[in-house]
Amino acid sequence: MERSSIIERVLRAVLLTLIVIFFLFPIVWILLMSFQTNEQILRIPPSLSFVPTLENYKALISGHLLTSAGSLDIAFMRNLGNSVLLSTCAVVLALILGVPAAYAFARFKFWLSEDIAFTLLSFRFAPPLLVLLPLSLYFQDLGLVDTYVGLIWVYQLIALPLILWIVRGYFEDISPDIENAYRIAGHSWLRTFFKIAVPLAGPGIAAAGLLSFIFCWNNFVFALVLASADKQPVTVGALAFVTASGIQYGQVAAAIVLSVTPTLLLALYAQRWLVEGLSLGAVKG
């Protein structure tokens, strides 16, 4: 470690604090909002002093929203469950399909391999709304509209290219001779893939899986068009808080806190795992 002067260190601390405040302020504000009633949130001037209430969370978890215009049923917890189900299944499927494909693209140069890989990436260029109209027509014919299977399939547009391209890079960084050394010792190609290549690309696979999970979780438009209320994830479900009697800011804030929590926990968990994998120096042969 190089020694730096006191001024430098103080300046660095101040700057870091400013940056952290800048980025964390909206999240903290939402957290505070989720413990306030709509009236407390909307008072002018805004104030930091309030008596925290758990009403918002209670309403979300029980599914009954009480507004000034009357009671309203919302399916927030079901939406949350849908989000978990859809994102998890989509990422697991994308990993099952994408990791072997990424390995193939990294290790074998076959006819049209680059073109196929690029075509898969190009799915990410297409504006979702452009894809959706023809897709919803096809889905109606196939009977896939408003099914989990249909949504998970469409989510592959988000998850698969991401996993394919990130993991491919990790596979390319592993010297093929590490696998060759294992293969020549009498182990089959398949065993080498699972015992050597996949563990070595582990941090990359985790990073790609995490990223695509977040992307799937945050998706709005696919589920909005292709799913009805009981299959919709939180991103779409949050629309329910725009009610006839105004926007329920308190509940929206609480819903955000609840819907951010799973991804946040997953990210924290995976981050520890990522660092562990990288500190083994596993990526560079």
Add this chain to the structure above:
Amino acid sequence: MSASLSLRTVDKVYHPRGRLAVHAVKALSMDVERGEIVALLGSSGCGKTSTLRMVAGFEAVSAGEISLANRRIERLAPAARNVAMAFEGYSLYPPLTVRENIAFALKRGRLSASEVSRRVKEVAALVEIEPILDRYPNAISGGQQQRASLARALVRDAALYVLDEPMGQLEPQLRALLRGRLKRLLKDRAMTSIFVTHDQTEANALADRIAVMEGGVLQQFAPQHVLKEKPANLYVATFIGEPPMNVFDASVIRSEGCTTFELHNGPSFGFGDNELGPEVRQAIGNRRKVVIGVRPHRVVLGSGSAETARVVSNQWLGDQSHVAMAVAGKLLVAVSHARVRAGIGDSVPYGVRAQDLHIFDPDTTVALAHGARAA
């Protein structure tokens, strides 16, 4: 002795994307006897590593046959070939310790745990890595990784051991020590092996026969003394030996009872028919131009020699003198085991004897004659 490894007109053509195809190995044929140690020697990009990888199974052969112990192997998966390999880039598996890396090569052999442990210890002692057996590959030096990789290959019972630059990263003393041990191990157990190197000393010390490759073509495959005394062509002549052979373009002038080689813009060397026998004269035939060569160790320095030349540099290496002289617009290097007392610019008498002369065809570069005999 029967051929253990046999390559028959093996070709390797690479087709890189968007670039011209590269013909890396051309019609390579060679036989390696059981228990023989063979070195593949050549400059970078000469096709020696491609050859090795085709034998191991990591590159497909474009054409030709490879057999090992009377079994065709060129279409088999690497796992099925019964070949052990030490990789140039070490290729140790990072999450495993050195001990586990060496042991995983044995796991398929259904050996007992104690037997595995005994053999790992034995091979570790051989390559001097016992103290680091429980360290991880990233925590040890390049030389140690290379020895671990070598150990991983040697610990197996295979029909063939393929070693790619097995000692490139080691310091000289250790290299010399391991060379001796490796040679004894390979010979004691009659392990057929083929290794790639560009260190001639290593090839000379370890190999029974050396295959010199250049431009994807096998130039010559022979024991070391044959490469030195009877190089098949100009490439082998100038590649093998340190310092390399002196070669000069010469015109052949026949007169009664005498053959004279006149160097371009330089001296002439005349040899009587009693020195340059009929065999050699016949090999030269009626060529007007040849290339003549002489090993630096065979250039005769000192009085009694016919020609003199100006000294350009004179280095005493402790056990031999390297004297470079200006001859025919090029350098003629002479090596003498006695200390040569000549300053730069001095004229030194030198000579070439008929029995030390190598004669090559200037167009095909193929050797015509070595000393008193036709090639």
